[in-house]
Amino acid sequence: MVLAAAAGVAVLVLPLVALLLATPWGDLPALVADPAVLQALRLSLGTATAATGVSLLVGVPLAWVLAHDDLRGVRLLRALVTVPLVLPPVVGGVALLLLLGRRGLLGGALHAWTGVSVPFTSVAVVLAQVFVSLPFLVLAVEGALRGADRRRALAAQTLGASPGYVLRRVTLPAVAPGVAAGAALCFTRALGEFGATVTFAGSFPGTTRTMPLAVYQAMDTAPDQAVAMSVLLLALSVTVLVALRGRWLGGLPGTGAGTGRRASR
Amino acid sequence: MVLAAAAGVAVLVLPLVALLLATPWGDLPALVADPAVLQALRLSLGTATAATGVSLLVGVPLAWVLAHDDLRGVRLLRALVTVPLVLPPVVGGVALLLLLGRRGLLGGALHAWTGVSVPFTSVAVVLAQVFVSLPFLVLAVEGALRGADRRRALAAQTLGASPGYVLRRVTLPAVAPGVAAGAALCFTRALGEFGATVTFAGSFPGTTRTMPLAVYQAMDTAPDQAVAMSVLLLALSVTVLVALRGRWLGGLPGTGAGTGRRASR
């Protein structure tokens, strides 16, 4: 039990230790204060936040639809929605190009009518991030919704609450840990997105070169800077995760010091 | 509500539609029957299955530890475990190299003593996949465990059940949808893993060139074959997901046609 858990920790943490040991700590401040690094950092935070916001807006309702598999076709829909998980991100980028590129299914018409072109813009970065990270949010929230107690939802219905009201006031608050986990997953996945971004959005400082792209770019030529940026990304995510989980989970049942007694009543 | 859900579906599905429209359906059988494609497919299925197995073995106990945040240091541990989510996979590959490469923290000693070298082998592929996909499993399972009713776990303890027994016989079965979702996430993420694999394991046919790497390789040279392989991967994952969710969720409470009445008793 605890041994297996320790093995899990080892697999995940030891490579990070190796990374930290390889970090040129003395030069770190200079490496990180580089304007190019700060620019990439700003871009990454902005786009990942936007992608998470969009994902929450469209993903929670989607998860709710998926959690009702008495509805027709839901199982296929779920599988479709899960596809971006398995699609190599590079292929996801190509698919986005085929859809929204200048010659794309929708992008062609868009370009012809409005002159607007999506690729090579920050919007393209956000779209690429949403494409790869939304499924994580959806699946996490759906899992939580399925685990949620249907009996309480029924009770709410007898009190005149519409399905949407039940979702907002009863089900979601009860599954808040799942939603928080999903949002954290989504944010971090968006923050780390590489393949789809580089393919669909390109790589240009300030508009599309997010941290992962900057790291990749530096990896073969300026490994010290790559390692420094990795460590920065790592510190950032640890901070975000600690803060986020702390806030979101703080006031929830069964997570505090209480015994969680009668949580089921 | 339903509108937002539809928007979510659109973001995820329309690019796939564009991809399907670009598929050279006539040549598909020939493209897919290529021995190199079949070799990559076999390797991908084998390594992703192994990675999922390893992740379940070490990830479920780990999730269980994390779900008890009355334990000391758990919050930091969770953040650490979540880090690979936010780390660009390429950086993950570098970290693995720094750990297990011939000059690595452990890899150096390993190579000196046993002559064994991990990078650029199928084992390296599995390790890379575990590194990036294990956190998904852990977080999904942890979310489900937190949502689980603590009251039933207490009741089991009064009956003399050890913590491990409670986990296996009460908590896990009750959160099976979460575990299934986590395993599906983990498998699909492993199947799609690219950056860490290409960095840590390289891209050698038969040993380390999984489907995503083969797709990537083909993208700039034989785009038709790349699209064909993507479609294959897509079909594969849809099948796996439909089958998996169907099986795992079939007999669970609140998911069938029943009203789920008294699910909380």
Add this chain to the structure above:
Amino acid sequence: GDDPSAGRVEGRLVVLAAASLTDVVTALAERAEAEHPGLRVETAFGSSATLAAQVVAGAPADVLLTASDDTMVTVTGALGGDPVVVATNHLQLAVPAGNPGGVESLTDLADPDLTVALCAPQVPCGAVAADVLARAGVVAAPDTLERDVRAVLTRLVLDEADAGLVYRTDVLAADGAVEGVDVPQAADVPTAHPALVVPGAPHPAAAAAFVTLLTGPEGRRAFAAAGFGPP
């Protein structure tokens, strides 16, 4: 090692090569297999810098081909070995078929209204492109800086970019999907493709034979047919 195939031209030969060499090396690998029954040649392509880093990290490769001397030096500096140049190359101004952006010369790359794709300056094709642009006195306004030359080519093939700088051989490999325009300054900055039998290669004899094939008449012919210059 104690692999019995070490002294003979057989076994599983692993060749890593720069993205720009994809087509020609694939063809020559098939030729080598035809010549030596019992030999299988496995190829992998990518950015020269990435491949070089993998070889230094101990990838079980027999032969490495890069797109610049600089990237090769990072390998020989760490592992030793004697690289030999097998071909040369130079850049062209490339546009999608039909030239939708109406691009005529290198100076158009400075037009902010056009979508321009270049290699990142850290990879060989990007370094050469920077040199060419500097010599021409053009301050380009790129919209994206790609990871390797084939990624730039893909942008043009898909018609997502109006113009870019790629190797002349890449334009030929694109088989009509891309049009190339010669740039006078590019001829002044040729690039070399060195090949290396990786020190400690699992199949040294086969590796040496493969490099001999590359530098021999058959190799010459294949490189020339693909548009490469002689070493």
Add this chain to the structure above:
Amino acid sequence: MMLDVHARVQRGSLTLDVALRVPPGAVLAVMGPNGSGKSTLLEAVAGLVPLTAGHVRLGDDVLADAAAGHHRPPAQRRLGVALQDGALFGHLSARENVAFGPRAQGVRAAAARAAADALLADVGLAEHARTRADRLSGGQAQRVAVARAVAARPRALLLDEPFGALDAGTRHRVRGVVRRAVAAGVPALVVTHDLRDALELADELLVLEAGRAVQRGAPAEVAAAPATAYVRRVAAAG
């Protein structure tokens, strides 16, 4: 409004088939052995379980009619339901639980809250208004469930064993709350195992066994002339 029900429902191996009418302002008590279908009946009237045959009417309003394929969703029936297990919203306070129905139906926050506080005081929980529902004792939770059902100003009340976990004094008090809600002209259906509840509260008693009505009448009359062994035992215990 008259509550008029004919419910035929299949639940596992049990076939429930009961007809009943509760006039406005009257209380019908439902008793019966465990598993006889009391909760199933109540849930069918609430719309949580579909009818295979029969109907549910409230005055002229047809809530369900199996023959016509009509089934109004529970949320639109405007009934006050307390389920057997309470099913409180554990993450909300007692007050928020009671105010939930009015809020869901559009009543403004301040008004819903005032109504909830008044009802909580009625059931003796004034000082627990702000306690989270999952921190209440068994009897406290049961009272919140009853108050929550009454708060929504329902057109009919459906209470499934609403007094089982209450101490004797509180039981008396909560029966009073139900009686006052009914006095406004609301029909009520109350499931109980205790003949004293029926005697004190109900105008009529319906005894259910294996899904069928085996006896009905004024509670005292039923107790005086038991038709089955089960009723005899209930009368003896009461």
Add this chain to the structure above:
Amino acid sequence: MMLDVHARVQRGSLTLDVALRVPPGAVLAVMGPNGSGKSTLLEAVAGLVPLTAGHVRLGDDVLADAAAGHHRPPAQRRLGVALQDGALFGHLSARENVAFGPRAQGVRAAAARAAADALLADVGLAEHARTRADRLSGGQAQRVAVARAVAARPRALLLDEPFGALDAGTRHRVRGVVRRAVAAGVPALVVTHDLRDALELADELLVLEAGRAVQRGAPAEVAAAPATAYVRRVAAAG
């Protein structure tokens, strides 16, 4: 073995402070108003809530001793506990619920199953052995909870309102099951709101109000000489 408890526990604004002793083979009934701390007391003895002061002893075996900082985990106390809300494992069958304790303690599957089936028959649920617990009616579920507590051959029984949802006949039957388990020399602590349970089953009655014992003695004696308004009301109702 004698069950010897002094429990001091803080629960929200309630301070529970009670001492009690239950000899082997005896039943102590605990009554009291809602929120007086009955469930808290039982959960403290079971080890689900930590003591701030006091101890729990079973014969010579010290299960908890606040002064010594000693707190044995619930899983190692070998008690039979039925919580107020049942807390059945909804995903398991009735039989698997009852067999759970023996299985957890290493009894072989066949033996555990046979014991479970015998107990289910005792509480009148033979034909529901294979029904999933979340498909049981309220009273059926309550009986499974009692059977589950008894099945583990506990050294003491702790039952929190184990009869509240049972019909009169079944109530009698399940009291018999409890009586037989106690007869083997096991001390039992039974929380109830119904004086008849105490009169029929208990050797001693403890009345709790606001966390303190306000009266104790033989059930009939307590009923005959009520010390508080609450007890008076209970005596009148019973």
